Amino acid sequence: MPMKTGTQYIESLKKLKPKVYCFGEKVESVVDYPLFKPHIHAAAMTYELAHKPEFQEIMTATSHLIGERVNRFTHIHQSTEDLVKKVRMMRLLGQRTGTCFQRCVGLDALNGIYVTSYDIDQKYGSEYHERFKDFLRYVQQNDLMSAGAMSDPKGDRSLRPHEQEDPDVYLRVVERQSDGIIVRGAKAHITGSINSHEIITMPTRAMGPEDKDYALSFSVPVDTEGITLIFGRQTNDTRRLESELDAGNPKYGIVGGEALIIFNDVFVPWERVFMCGEHEFALELVETFAGYHRSNYGGCKVGLADVVIGASAWIAESNGIERASNIRNTLTEMVNLAETCWSCALACSYEGYQTPSGAYTINPLLANVEKLNITRFTYEWMRLAQDIAGGIIITLPSERDYEHPEIGKYIDKYFKGKKGFSTLDRIRMYRLIENMAVGAGLPEAMQGAGSPTAMKIMIGRGANIDRKKDLAKVIAGIDEDPYFKGIAQVKEDKAKAKV
Ligand SMILES: Cc1cc2nc3c(=O)[nH]c(=O)nc-3n(C[C@H](O)[C@H](O)[C@H](O)COP(=O)(O)OP(=O)(O)OC[C@H]3O[C@@H](n4cnc5c(N)ncnc54)[C@H](O)[C@@H]3O)c2cc1C
Ligand code: SF4
Structure with missing residues (x-):
């Protein structure tokens, strides 16, 4: 079976030598760098759960290409049932990690390019689709994690790619050779890229004929010559270096772990190029990828909501107010918001359809409604979690104070709750709520998979x-x-x- 375990995934990363920077220093070993460990653990969960018999049905699928059972994160959706299982997998992983587990962007890139490369070939008689299938076999056989790199830095947003003062603010081809192409530019905010095996790029917007050098899609190993990754900061990120207790979710972190990826005259062999110049297909790829990606959020973010609702209920209980009507009402409101998003995730999957390539895609109107709801409802259920938790989530003293021989006893005494709940456990739970309800996960829900305007445009288009x-x-x-x-x-x- 070509499926790695979580440990094998981490071991496989050790063989790669990507050029990664963080806090102004070059990172020698991604897997050993303390700040990255939570992200790597969260991604490893996508491998680990595929080996649990109870989750096999949703975490794995039979590949239509290699005929073997593969991790669902490398699978091309063959039915609406596959799409439903995908969002079930997202919710499960959100529940198990309490954060972004990163691997979905690559999955959506695989499916988006599968669909679009087929359509390009139908028009031009090109061979992108067959090339892409060869790449996909390689991904499935080696159970690779791919980063999905769509977002360009974009410079002046009012200008098209070819109109920019600096032509590199959108990733582009600078040279075509007999054996491949040379690319230059960057992709921004790319989730899980430092701990991926491959980086798959896609255009980020509609393109005209003058933008054809930017109508580009390819895949390269993360440690390809000429690629540099600069890791982004997150709210309270250095806490995980200081104290497990203060980190909130020390094992899995806060959001996915994003990086700016610079392509400094990188060579890409033709075998890994899936679009090069077919500008009229740029928008199709953007919309197909974005549709898949937006349909995920009612899975992963609802999994996170399950965790934060549980944490809020536990805190209320430890404060002795679990039976109070306002608390029960607030928890019910949180569940209602979360399950509304989940309903959208299921609906857009069940209402999916087969594309000419044979792969299935989601109902785009419903997927965009789902993600637009996420940009609002996530803030609302996190606001309600803040309401139940009280001000302590942003005023709690540090672990060092708690451990201090002289003052620690005061924290233990004055932050006690109901009998039967230790102060230490209460601190753990408050920190978890702080991590989830105050941190970087909120703008992630807003901007990940596109800003709300992008969803409104799609909803307007599908509204009839x-x-x-x-x-x-x-x-x-x-x-x-x-x-x-x-x-x-x-x-x-x-x-x-x-x-
Ligand atoms: C945590 C996180 C993870 C991410 N992961 C990935 C990833 O793995 N892969 C990936 O490809 N991308 C990723 N993204 C990028 C994400 O898709 C973008 O953040 C999103 O599309 C918005 O783009 P931007 O951040 O550049 O904001 P901007 O484009 O600067 O948008 C800011 C605001 O300006 C508006 N705006 C922008 N352009 C125009 C215009 N021409 N006219 C009018 N209004 C405009 C937008 O609607 C928005 O309201 C991630 C983002 C986050 C926050
Ligand atoms: S935000 Fe959700 S869909 Fe996007 S990569 Fe993270 S877990 Fe996957």
């Missing part, structure tokens, strides 16, 4: 307001339903034809 106007006109007695008029006309034409 004209059809709704027709419906209203019929009910108001202004007009006949043009749909039925159309059917009547067809019947009339057929009748005439028979005569």
Whole structure:
């Protein structure tokens, strides 16, 4: 079975030598760097759970290419059932890590490119799709983690890629050679990239003919010559270097671990190029990838909501107020918000459809509604968690004070709750809520998979307001339903034809 365990995944990272910077220093070993460990553990969970018999159904799938059972994070969706299992997998992993487990962006890139490369080949008779399938076999056979790198730095947002003062603010081809291409530029905010095996790039927006050098998709190993990764800071990130207790979620961290990836004249062999110049397919790839990615959030973020709702309920109990009507009401409100997002995740998956490539994709209208809800409801359920937890989540003294021989006893005495709950456990739970409800996870819910405007554009496009106007006109007695008029006309034409 080509599936790595969590330990084998971490071991496999040791063989790579990416050029990574963090806090102004070069990181010699990604797996040994203390700040990165939580992210690596969270990603390792995507490997580990695939080996648990009770989760096999949702964590694994049979590959349509190699015919073997593979980790679902490398699978091309073959049915709506696959799409449903994918969001179930996301919720499960959110529950088990309490954070972003990173591997989904690469999964969505695999599926997005599978669909789009097929369509490009239909138009141009090119061989992108077959190349991509070869790459996919390699990913599945080696159970690789891929970073999905779509977002360019973008410079002046009002200008198109070719209009930018600095042409490198969108990743581009600078040279075409017989055996491959040379690329230059960068991708920003890329989740899990320092601990991925491959970096898969995609264009970030619609492109015109003048932007064809930017209409680009390829994959390269993370340690390819010319690639530099600069790791981003996160709220309270250095706490995990100081104290496990203060970190909140010491094992899995706070968000995915994002990096700015610089491509400094990187060579990419043609075998790994999946789009190069076909500008009219850039938007299709953006929308297909984004649709898959937005459909995930009602899975992963709802898994996180399960954890924060549990933490809030536990804190209320340890404060002796679990039966109070305001607390029960608030918890119910949190569940309602979370399950609304979950319903969207299921709905857009069940309402998915088959693309010409054979792969299944989600219902785009419902996936965008789902992600737009996430940009609001996550803030709301985290706000309610802050309400239940009280001010202590941002005023608690540090672990060093708690351990101090002279003053530690005061913290233990004055932060006690109900009998049967230790102060130490209460501190752990308060810190977890602080980590989840005050930290970087909030803007992640807002901006990850695109800003809310991007979702509204897609919702506007899928809304079919004209059809709704027709419906209203019929009910108001202004007009006949043009749909039925159309059917009547067809019947009339057929009748005439028979005569
Ligand atoms: C934690 C995290 C993880 C991420 N992981 C990944 C990843 O793995 N891979 C990846 O590819 N990307 C990733 N992203 C990037 C994410 O997709 C972007 O943050 C998002 O698309 C918004 O882009 P931006 O951050 O550059 O903001 P901006 O583009 O600067 O947007 C800021 C605001 O300006 C508005 N705006 C932008 N351009 C225009 C315009 N032309 N006209 C009018 N309004 C405009 C936007 O709607 C938004 O309201 C991640 C982001 C975060 C925060
Ligand atoms: S935010 Fe969710 S969907 Fe995106 S990479 Fe993290 S866990 Fe996956």
